Amino acid sequence: MNQNINIQLTDREGNLHKLIAPTDMQLNLMELCKAFELPVEGTCGGMALCASCQCYITSNHLLPERSEDEEAMLAEAFHVKDNSRLGCQIFLTPELNDLSVTLAPAE
Numbered sequence: 093m094n095q096n097i098n099i100q101l102t103d104r105e106g107n108l109h110k111l112i113a114p115t116d117m118q119l120n121l122m123e124l125c126k127a128f129e130l131p132v133e134g135t136c137g138g139m140a141l142c143a144s145c146q147c148y149i150t151s152n153h154l155l156p157e158r159s160e161d162e163e164a165m166l167a168e169a170f171h172v173k174d175n176s177r178l179g180c181q182i183f184l185t186p187e188l189n190d191l192s193v194t195l196a197p198a199e
Contacts, residue, residue, distance in 0.1 A: 097189040102150075103130060104195050113184045121147065121179035121193065132195065138180035143169035145179035151192035155182060171196045 099111040099121070113124050122145035125132035133144035140161040146169055149155065155177065158166070162181045166172050176196065182188070 095186050097184060097186060097191070099124065099184075099188070100151075100190070100192040101125070101130065101147075102192075102194040104197060115184050115186050117184075119184050121145070121182040121184065123180075124184060125179060125195075130195070131198070132179060134180060136180075140165050140178050140181055143178060146171070146176055146196035147179050147193045148173055148196060149175045149177055149191070150194055151190065153188055153191050155188075169196075 095115050096112050097115055099113050101109045101111055103109060109128065109130065111124060111128055113119065120138060122132055122134045122138055126134055135144045136142040140159065143165050159181065162178050165178060166176055
């Protein structure tokens with residue numbers, strides 16, 4: 093059964109984008125941003141190796157813990173905050189309906 097969720101994303105200029113995302117395609121947040129032509133490079137192709145998809149989670153959603161690879165990449169990235177995540181590591185599931193995120197500044 094197809095279930096879409098709503099994602100509220102604030103881009104680097106402060107503009108709010110209301111995105112509708114399918115949960116039945118195993119997409120991650122980085123891929124969703126690229127599909128909507130938002131400025132997320134995803135240079136490493138979603139392997140948690142570049143941090144070009146870093147974002148800040150601004151809603152109170154319970155997310156899976158960061159993997160060791162994500163922790164290692166964020167330890168080397170710029171503009172990291174307590175709520176930083178790599179978009180490529182956030183898979184779109186029904187539980188993430190109404191997730192709010194802000195893109196981190198470009199490096």
